[in-house]
Amino acid sequence: MNLKLHVWRQSGPNDAGAMKEYVAKNVNPHMSFLEMLDVVNEELQSKGEEAIAFDHDCREGICGMCSMVINGLPHGGHRGVTTCQLHMRHFNDGDEIWIEPWRAKAFPVIKDLVVDRSAFDRIIQKGGFVSVNTGGAPDANALPIPKKEADQAFEAAACIGCGACVAACKNGSAMLFVGAKASHLGHTPQGDVERFDRARAMTMQMDAEGFGTCSNLSQCEAVCPKTISVKVIAELNRDLLKAQFKGK
């Protein structure tokens, strides 16, 4: 099939940027979305033009590196799928596709479709951990964890930190990302110890980075490639409230 692409091109952080048109020819339905772009890029480069810059690494939907808004939706809006796992069989011959970077105040564009997501790392650095040093941990089975709790921790821990939640939110809020970390650690007895301090420290950093407030529209959940539920946001809000009572 043949496709018409409209792609955001921006040579650097200070460039205004604009949409540019390209044609993707002979696209095979088994290709992944990124493989389709690889082919376009090969052609651009053979003409001596710079390739469309985009982040990617694992191409297996787990590293969280790929990040494109496709036809207005982060990762293209297919449930539970990252851009790298989106396959061309979901498109039809003659389709027009709009491809843009994550758009959020806290994720400035570096080039084309590549954005700076280091704000997420700084949030984790403020409290997204259990304060244990290497060595001296008790036997792993010393403390049983009910399977239900462990499963809940796992569900939240599935977050890949891609930032689609922020890109989908009209306020550019990072509540799903922060909630996922709070919920992951909060559902393990090891992480429970610091839960209130953690909630406070991470949300303070989130605000400082310029992420907006929760819009309560759940667009984040709809686009999350790991289908993390907005209930983690409710959990985080509960922790924040309790932290206030405890004077933390």
Add this chain to the structure above:
Amino acid sequence: MKLDSKTPSGPIEQRWTKHKFDLKLVNPANKRKYRVLVVGTGLAGSSAAASLAELGYQVDAFCFQDSPRRAHSIAAQGGINAAKNYRNDGDSVFRLFYDTVKGGEWRARESNVYRLAEVSVNIIDQCVAQGVPFAREYGGLLDNRSFGGAQVSRTFYAQGQTGQQLLIGAYQALSRQVGLGAVKLHARHEMLELVVIDGRARGIITRDLVTGKIESHVADAVVLASGGYGNVFYLSTNAKGCNVTATYRAYRKGAGFGNPCYTQIHPTCIPVSGDYQSKLTLMSESLRNDGRVWVPKAKGDARAPAQIPDAERDYILERKYPSYGNLAPRDVSSRAAKEACDAGKGVGPGGRGVYLDFADAIKRLGPNKIGERYGNLFSMYQTITGDSPYEKPMRIYPAVHYTMGGLWVDYNLESTIPGLFVIGEANFSDHGANRLGASALMQGLADGYFVLPYTLGNYLATAKAPKVDESHPEFKKAADESTAKLKKLLGIKGKRTVDSFHRELGLLMWEKCGMARNAKGLNELIQQIPALREEFWKNLNVPGSDGNLNLALEKAGRVADFMEFAELMARDALDRDESCGGHFREEHQDEEGECVRNDDKYMNVSVWEYAGDGQAPKKNVEPLSFEYVHPAKRSYK
């Protein structure tokens, strides 16, 4: 090149304890005077950087991705081994040690492997303390599964996302230290060169991938945790960015490269579907707990799998290896699949595929239980192929997955360059000629959490090297060379893209240095690689500049190193005139197609020494001896 393995003597179960006691310590107040650079933030790098910072050293950590959490370790699926014996099924430190030495066909150092098995139990404790959500049973205790090459269940897992969960644990520990100011993080930075002064590793040259700036970093010791080089084959299960640059640059500066030809081909990957393909996707070995591998008995049988009755199916692994069955080790299973396809019994387009069938397990346990175990793998398979493994068997084929070779290190994980330590997949490691499933995660974390923090301290306490700074001529020279190389790549302005060269190199390597190798093919390869390399330097086209983010330029630098490194691999494969583990020389097989080793000549590590451009590298040898696991024919029948 002097190869002193520094292996302690005495009973094997006491060696590490004794060695730790003999290592010199750095006084707590002095630790902050030392700076350590850690290149790589995968399981090995993150765990090392966090642990060293906790001890009080000043640490700088580097990765080329935009966040340390995205290192390739994140993609590991199936699990991590540990000799906990929580199943009461006869596991022990000694059995894990035994399985690993045998699995690697007696090509690893016994003392190292024993230590690995010994600290494996601490890893699980540490991870649980960090909040890693391993799979649990209804009683609240940790669950286990089985992996290939073992007859016990010692693999801990978190669905099919074990690497992700372990890395997030290590990343959180690292982030905590960054927050405390003990680690300085350099994401989107690529190491281009190692700086050696007076014979010691004293720093690195990096490129800031966003601004293009070339930077010098001075240190008292350098740790490489830069992962494996499977991408020399272009198509592999590795993430797209995995490369050999850090270790190859160190090799050129004098670090010996151990067993570069040892490559692991993983039996269960989604087959290649077209020439646009950019990478191959692994289907975890854990699937072989419940999946059965088969092909039709008749050549060219094109019926749909469900139409082929049981009697007309050949369950190849169960037939050939009855005692391990579908859990035969990777090298053995990959060859069995290749053999079936070579005999014309392969399934799917081009006949390069075998079935991995879950029908029996689904009948026995129900789709829910199977979904609980492998849900995310099944949906990944369906996303990629469009078929549901609940309804139709998976179609799989072997693919390049892991590299056992790497920089040679002694018992202290120190390379032949003093002050240069190498951990994780980047070193030549404990897996010999074939790694067992779920042992790479174990090794990366063992190195980073529990070995390096001890041995690095000993180096710092004894080295007493004079202070140097960035103005040293060696830093300037290395930085200038790095800049010149980038300019050269940009200046060729030829006709071919980096990817087209990379693909061509990969295809050559896969055909002649892949699952099966022979002297004729390898000799041809040693002629073909330099010719391709020459064309690369004449006809490459890298658009853009070196002053900002330029993905093609990054890639060109990595492929330039692969072009040189591939030749070293081919030379090693030719030199090792035997079959062992993942290194299968067609000349050396028995009537059933199994490996025939030559212990008299090759019970050793080949350590290659750089001898200058255009010169054949020099081979050095570390002999191996086995006191505990006696070399025998490696049988899984």
